[in-house]
Amino acid sequence: MxxxxxxxxxxxxxADRTKxxxxxxxxxxxxxxxxxxxxxxxxxxxxxxxxxxISEKNKVVVLSVIPREWAPALITQISDEMQxxxxxxxxxxxxxxxxxxxxxxxxYQQAVSERKNEERVMYSPSEKTYExxxxxxxxxxxxxxxxxxxxxxxxxxxxxxxxxxxDENTESFFGLKLYDELEILAIxxxxxxxxxxxxxxxxxxxxxxxxxxxxxxxxxSDVVGVGAATKSSS
Numbered sequence: 001m002x003x004x005x006x007x008x009x010x011x012x013x014x015a016d017r018t019k020x021x022x023x024x025x026x027x028x029x030x031x032x033x034x035x036x037x038x039x040x041x042x043x044x045x046x047x048x049x050x051x052x053x054i055s056e057k058n059k060v061v062v063l064s065v066i067p068r069e070w071a072p073a074l075i076t077q078i079s080d081e082m083q084x085x086x087x088x089x090x091x092x093x094x095x096x097x098x099x100x101x102x103x104x105x106x107x108y109q110q111a112v113s114e115r116k117n118e119e120r121v122m123y124s125p126s127e128k129t130y131e132x133x134x135x136x137x138x139x140x141x142x143x144x145x146x147x148x149x150x151x152x153x154x155x156x157x158x159x160x161x162x163x164x165x166x167d168e169n170t171e172s173f174f175g176l177k178l179y180d181e182l183e184i185l186a187i188x189x190x191x192x193x194x195x196x197x198x199x200x201x202x203x204x205x206x207x208x209x210x211x212x213x214x215x216x217x218x219x220x221s222d223v224v225g226v227g228a229a230t231k232s233s234s
Contacts, residue, residue: 005105006067006112008097011074012220013062014040014158014186015082015090020060026078027064031111034065034104040158043146043185059090059158065100067108070115075222084225091188091225093130095218129191130223134184135201135215136162141208142183148204149187152196155226157187164212180212188226191219 013023020037027035040059066074071094083089133154137145142159149157164180189197198215205213 004109005102006069006108008065008100008105008108009068009071010095010097011064011066011071011092012095013064013078013082013090013092014059015062015084017058017060019082019090022082023060023062023078026081027062030074030077031108032064032066032070032074033107035062036064037062038160040160040186043143043157043159061158061160065097065104067105067112069112071222075224079224089225091223093132093188093220093224093226094222095132095220128223130188130220130226131191131194131217132220133187133189133194133197133201133215133217135187135205135213136182136184137205137209137213139181139183142185144208145185145201145204145213146187148200149185149197152200153193154187154189154197157185160184160186182212188220188223 015023017039024035024037038061040061042057042059064074075092075094078092079085084092133149135142135145135149139161146154146157146159160183162182162184164182185201187197187201194217198217201215205215
């Protein structure tokens, strides 16, 4: 790959669904051309929602593929614009990408070159390290799995809808393939909590969804809006 092409990173923003248009417009105005959004729902308990002043459990999840060098400024700006440093407003974090097709960074090459001399506003990153835990379960069981995660210290998560891929053994009804509906639970935790939360989630999946459940984790960076990270970024 051409060494002059920018290195890419995935920026993840999760906020109340009422902020969907605002978040998409934010990235559009900043020439982030590769942005996807989809719906989810929060899992915070009613007590936590009352404490944090959260009035909306429905969430929008926005995935933006961005040049890595843009991350500090974009995180600063979206955190300010959407007040993500205030408890319960949402979260933002990045995930490193090990490879992308050449056409992706090529889209940004000119924009990166034009922005090189711009002054950057740096956010204050948390000294803590975080992991994104992804758990899959049968439809209707995500809340039970999240309750197990809370016993191990997780604060909350976001539930996304999914479905299993079909194969030649998939049952059919009048010639139409039937897909298994899944719920995907995304939980951001501090790295020292990861094993305890994953053990609790794994035990719940073994009890509730032994045939279809799964859990794994990936490291994330530049976290704003989770627990103490909110305070350290203000």
